[in-house]
Amino acid sequence: MSSTAADDQFYREYILDHYKNPRNFGRLENPDISHEEDNPLCGDVIGMDFRVKDGVIEDIRFHGRGCAISQASASLLTERLKGLRLEDAKKIGKADVLGELGIDISPARIKCALLSLKVLKVGAYGLAGNDEDEE
């Protein structure tokens, strides 16, 4: 109980900032792609709406409820995805998402951190939800 918000190793300022002020939060009207996934272990749900034109993600919004980790991770991911070619979005992997979060994620929380990536993978380029990536 000695850490304070400022120097917390896990709940860093920018994580808390993305959690409290999520970027690209909400819904798109008539999205080209829309997909939701849940974390079966806690019931949290994240969904994403994509507007895609000429293979480029023109606009993106995410919605759903979750912990600071999943919300910050989703917020960070949408920032990265906006304006990206769908083709390049496919290249985003676990390591990228975890790297961007920049904190040590314990096994218990890794699903939180990767939930938004799963939405992207399954929704935007149709990978099976139950592939080897899970747990």
Added chain:
Amino acid sequence: MSSTAADDQFYREYILDHYKNPRNFGRLENPDISHEEDNPLCGDVIGMDFRVKDGVIEDIRFHGRGCAISQASASLLTERLKGLRLEDAKKIGKADVLGELGIDISPARIKCALLSLKVLKVGAYGLAGNDEDEE
């Protein structure tokens, strides 16, 4: 490996004698009662045929295969039953059978020792086979 046949605490002379020369072994023709039971834990089977007249067990035979304990116990039991009133036969209990055997029966072998009594109980006076007496 120090005991010999003569002084064996368990396989006493008379047990071995009843095993090797079982009394009342065989079948009766047209018995009034005939019943078999098996020991589910080893597959051994003992059956008994009774000739009953005026409530008295006039003749009795047992058949089946089994270990020295179950065979000697059956042999001893038929000796006791022959000539007995069926009514009095009902009074024979576990303690009588074990007492007659006169050796310390371990839990693993108790079913062997009591198999013939079960044949008597279920066959001759119709007790359910699965009553509290079992194990």
Added chain:
Amino acid sequence: MIKTFDVAAIRKDFPIFETGIAYLDSANTSQRPRQVTGAMLEYFEKFNSNIHRAAYRIAEEATVRYEATREKVRELINASSTKEVIYTRGTTEGINLVAYSWGRKHVKQGDLIVLTIIDHHSNIVPWQILAAEKGATIEYVDIDERGELRQDQFRKLLERSPKLVAFGQVSNALGTINPATEMVAAAKTAGATVLVDGAQGAPHQGVDVRALGCDFYAFSGHKMLGPTGAGILYGRRELLEAMDPFMSGGDMIKTVRVEGTTYHDLPWKFEAGTQAIAEVIGLGAAVDYLTALGMDAVRAHEREITEYAFEALSDIEGLTLYGPPPSRRAGVISFSIEGIHPHDLATIADRDQVCLRAGHHCAMPLMTRLGVAATARASFYVYTQKDEVDRLVGSIKEAQRIFA
């Protein structure tokens, strides 16, 4: 006067507390005392062998110890006979056994099954599958704003003559102690077969299945100081006798022939294959431990801790408590904190070695009903002390500081 016990002394029997954790997740699984692991080790090191088909002494010893647990459990729950005490892996297997062996035979198209919205998944999903297979209907008794079952609605459903009524004695998510005896009596009067999920009952209070009057009662050893891998299904003998086996194979048979097979007597008819021998022996030691403490003393201790925790948590701003007042609940407190997700709270608590559960507690229908995805949950047992509750309060305040 209820016997009490010395928690500090009890904690010495649980080596895990030397690690410094505050363990507030006993509704999930309990800790196990040395007496329990010791009984298992004794089996492994002194008479490790298979049971029932014994031809030598150590196997006799194993069989005697294994079967002794049955009598201990029979006494604990006051069943009529050890024939009514069936070993399972836990509550889930017990309920599945009933769903398969009783349910597939008796539940028919158009039949009604009554469950409750606070039930654990293990007492919902097997019935959903059975209902789908048979074309039966399920109705769920709702809760009121205090998290207590709506008895008016329950009585209404009973008027429709359900074939089966199944509900938890105590909710693992809210701690609600249901009026089980009255509910069973009403359901029996309505002609239903009744299963009580005792996963959160038997470990925490005295249970008398005959007074309760239910047909089936399932619980888990691992929630009552026993090891993982062993639990109990109680069933009324008449029903068990009339049921087909669930699993089949070695040990549950009398004779196997190419032409067909005859089954063993109760309770072994339901225990196919090599059982969890060490675990059943461990469970026996757990029952001994609880019996020595006294189930009334266990309940009294949990009640004291629960009241203390309820009060301490109530004082925290932005904290919402779910469920009934402490006098009407078991040692389980579910709550949420404004602006902090339960998982984040649990992570922060974990850094203080406070073990707190966050999630849906295998009660998603309840979570949907409450309109939340997850809650945080603290739960208590015989070894819980107030200091652990204080540490929880500290962690919550720390989380609030971080998320302020």
Added chain:
Amino acid sequence: MIKTFDVAAIRKDFPIFETGIAYLDSANTSQRPRQVTGAMLEYFEKFNSNIHRAAYRIAEEATVRYEATREKVRELINASSTKEVIYTRGTTEGINLVAYSWGRKHVKQGDLIVLTIIDHHSNIVPWQILAAEKGATIEYVDIDERGELRQDQFRKLLERSPKLVAFGQVSNALGTINPATEMVAAAKTAGATVLVDGAQGAPHQGVDVRALGCDFYAFSGHKMLGPTGAGILYGRRELLEAMDPFMSGGDMIKTVRVEGTTYHDLPWKFEAGTQAIAEVIGLGAAVDYLTALGMDAVRAHEREITEYAFEALSDIEGLTLYGPPPSRRAGVISFSIEGIHPHDLATIADRDQVCLRAGHHCAMPLMTRLGVAATARASFYVYTQKDEVDRLVGSIKEAQRIFA
């Protein structure tokens, strides 16, 4: 050259041998080394908690250790993925899982199921029940005078396009090592789904389920140095994916709603409720132990002991050996002695602390086929030494003296 190991050193890992027993009943259940009980104790004392829903470190640790066993087992049997490795209580539960989840869906009226006369009850009774329910037929492959399966008859039965072929890799009653790879290949060519009962296979020899080519492979941890309460069902992923769950409840779901439920991914779809956590962790330690010895070395050691015992027993007058020559059998020897019932022999052996099995070995159809009610059986494992066989020979001679 096959690696060998030092049996005397190995025996030091098994505290039970300090009691002085000669343990010749490993086909029934094995002994467990300190490494296995130690791994369980470590869980109980250091990170005892429930898995998968972890919100704190000790539960993460438990989950990691619990799941680590899956990878160890996957490697041991060379499965393609840990998704194909399902935890069960043992072989019996694994076979029942397949009978319920695969069998009830795929076996239809008039279908043929092929079993063998030497199968264990656990690989007979579930199929008898399924066949009775569905109106399917069962045929049993017979044995020849050496106790080996009649392959000519097996091929004939395959011409009738069985829906399912299920047989034991190694007979627990006779020790016969069946030509499993050839039999699976022939059965697959005939279009059958194939289950191999590996209860006496996996513990005693290297197994490669992909080379074997079967659809399902079931075995028990307690026969391979693991604790009671944990076993494995391997299933090919495609089949498992298409199967409905067996048991249902907590942990095997994705979402539970009043309107219905979605199931979790493999392998968890088949693991409902709190699992045998400590036992699975113990099984992992057992796999480590065996892997360190090397499965080829295990087989070589058992073969040496079996040859030694076969020879020693052959020398005894009035002794009948059942089954194939030692080169074609696993570490199991069934025999009978003229004029002495196997139970009497076992009792006399027991007085010399020699643990010998007597009975039908859960293979009553085989006993009927052999025309005996029971046999005596000695079986061996990694820790068996020749001196134990000598003690058995001594007990047999003593029995012959008593019964002379």
